[in-house]
Amino acid sequence: MNRDHLPQGSTAALVLILGSLVWSLLGAGLQLLATTQLLVPLLDRLIAAPWFGYGRLVPASQFLLSYGWLGSGLLGVLLILAPRFSGIAFRYGRLLFGGALLWHLSIFGGLTQILLEGPSGLVGLPQPHFVSILLILSFLVLGTGLTRGLGRTWKSGPLLPRLYLLLGLLSFPLGLGTAELLLRGTSAPGSVQIITQLLWHSFHQHLWLAPLGLVLIFQLLPTLTGRAVSSLNLGLLAWVATCLLGGWLGTVRASDGPIPSWMQSTGVIAAMLMGVVALGNGLLIQNLTEGRWEEARRNVALRFIAVGAWSYASAYLLLAFLALPWFRPVFAFTVGWTAFFEVFNFLFLGCVLAGSIYALLPVSRDFGWPSSSALTWHFWCTTLGSVTTASCLLLAGSFQGLALNDPGVPISTLASYLRPFLFVVIFSQAAWLVGQIAFSAVLFASLLKLFPAAAPMAVFRNPPVVRPASVGHLHG
Amino acid sequence: MKPVRALSLVLGALLLTWVAQAAVGYWQVGRLEPVLNEDTNLTEPPVPSGLAHTGARVFAAEGCLECHSLSVRGPAGSADLTRGWGPRRTVPRDYLFREPAMVGFSRIGSDLSNIGARIPETEKLMQHLYDPRLLKKSSTCPPHPWLFTKLPAGPKPEPGALKVSTDGWHQLIPSYQAKALVAYLQSLNANYALPEAPLK
Secondary structure, three states: OOHHHOHHHHHHHHHHHHHHHHHHHHHHHHHHHHHHHHHOOHHHHHOOOHHHOHHHHHHHHHHHHHHHHHHHHHHHHHHHHHHHHHOOOOOOHHHHHHHHHHHHHHHHHHHHHHHHOOOOOEOOEOOOHHHHHHHHHHHHHHHHHHHOOOOOOHHHOOHHHHHHHHHHHHHHHHHHHHHHHHHHHOOOOHHHHHHHHHHHHHHHHHHHHHHHHHHHHHHHHHHHHOOOOOOHHHHHHHHHHHHHHHHHHHHHOOOOOOOOHHHHHHHHHHHHHHHHHHHHHHHHHHHHHOOOHHHHHHEHHHHHHHHHHHHHHHHHHHHHHHHOOOOHHHHOOOOHHHHHHHHHHHHHHHHHHHHHHHHHHHHHHOOOEOOHHHHHHHHHHHHHHHHHHHHHHHHHHHHHHHHHOOOOOOHHHHHHHHHHHHHHHHHHHHHHHHHHHHHHHHHHHHHOOOOOOOEOOOEOOOOOOOOHHHHHHHOO | OOHHHHHHHHHHHHHHHHHHHHHHHHHHHHOOOOEEEOOOOEEEOOOOOHHHHHHHHHHHHOOHHHOOOOOOOOOOOOOOOOOOOOOOOOOHHHHOOOOOOOOOOOOOOOOOOOHHHHOOOHHHHHHHHHOHHHOOOOOOOOOOHHHEEEEEOOOOOOOOOOOOOOOOOEEEEEOHHHHHHHHHHHHOOOOOOEOOEOOO
């Protein structure tokens, strides 16, 4: 398929990807500010403004990173990938472009509302009602574009990415739409609202974002390594298990909380089983990446996606660990859970997204990456930053949990248990931000063709010429 | 796998999850009713006032949930009851009249499920909101001075003015949001028994 056939769809993808970078920088900046406030409470007193409060910065950064960075970015790269899945060009490119703009507009609206008016207090839904409606509308436009030709060309390519795409595309509008209806459209009793919030939280994390990440893993890893998925049956089993279990994972956090006890138990069992599912997918990933580390050292796209794929397995194993009966009471209400979201969002989804941009954007926009050193900075700063943050938060969470469960420890001293870890977290979050700034700078410079391209595809040191992301395969 | 089969499998799985949680959840806890206390002739949990209802929105908007939870657990595997955060564990019936229903999954500060019983005094809660360090020097809770209006002091303090020392020329008047937030905090009082959660 000729790239020239997809000018408008390609523009929508570019708008989504560039916007996602901007939101990631802003979101990570706000996150860094919030962590600094937790470490130095005096900051709150220096700037006494509601929008600067810790209670608004945290939900604002979570909203930006989740919907702005990961949501936009994943949709953007999928808009590049989808026509290559199906071999059918987008017909209504301008509509897609409008959908992409609407998505960003709703993110901007959500950000300003959370900072100026405050979050809603609902789990996974900090944004106001109108922002959710705008998000659903724009997703319907973008999702319709993504599904074009999916059914007709079902048998012409790998099955697993299509299955995960189907799951991701259906769960977002269904989950968000019904959650909005029950939580803000009708007056459901408070006891039901809690269940609905946890349900949407599960849909958002495990049935929308995770499947979109898995689409990219199972499409791009075989393409970049030149290997096929070793066991389709195992992959299918993992997909069916994800469909059935993903929606229950949110209730793990509310174990011993105010929801029916059978839901708590189901959530815990689902988390354990998802650990097994992640191991199953891990076997497939192992077969895809085995013996390819030398190539991954040179090919930045493969490197990011491989790290992201392994982080997927690590994230769900960590979730299973947090759900174990011995550790659940220790980590409840602690920053240990933030460690899980760090691995899930930054290492799994963030790395897969970055690798996909490296692999797909040059295919779509016909450019090469200019500087290999900046790409190296991007990789090491973001991955090491995220690994350090997650490790520190997990350790901090264990101390916090032990202190919480010891009635002899005054609650006012709790923050002092976190301080040494928060100190390191600030540096590691700053490192991630530096890496992301390097990536953004390279990307903008490449698009504007400010520097001559060193290689058509991202490479590390001593670059051998690498074919641009096996474009032929991607063209399907 | 054919696309139609895959589509029906995904839709079936999503529907099953929704029905099992939202619909069965509604059937199980959504139909709970408040219990009538025959001594006071009031319902338990009590219906919050309109001001407290507004206060719940202020509580959410100020992001208090990022540090405080609203759910007491225990007695097994948790020190919540020993810490005195509540007389019993929190159950779904406690949330019947809460709008929005908030749980909170972080504890940098204490649980607030029973704060209305622990700190019933309006003045103390107001002072905590204005500057938590007025009551406890080591508090890491951020101040909320924007919830108060600073007015020039007159010959007499305005009704409701905070009893804190300012520069001597001013007095601090709680805004409507501050009053609503305090009303909400005072409404968080779990000192009543429920059939499924008797007082310890």
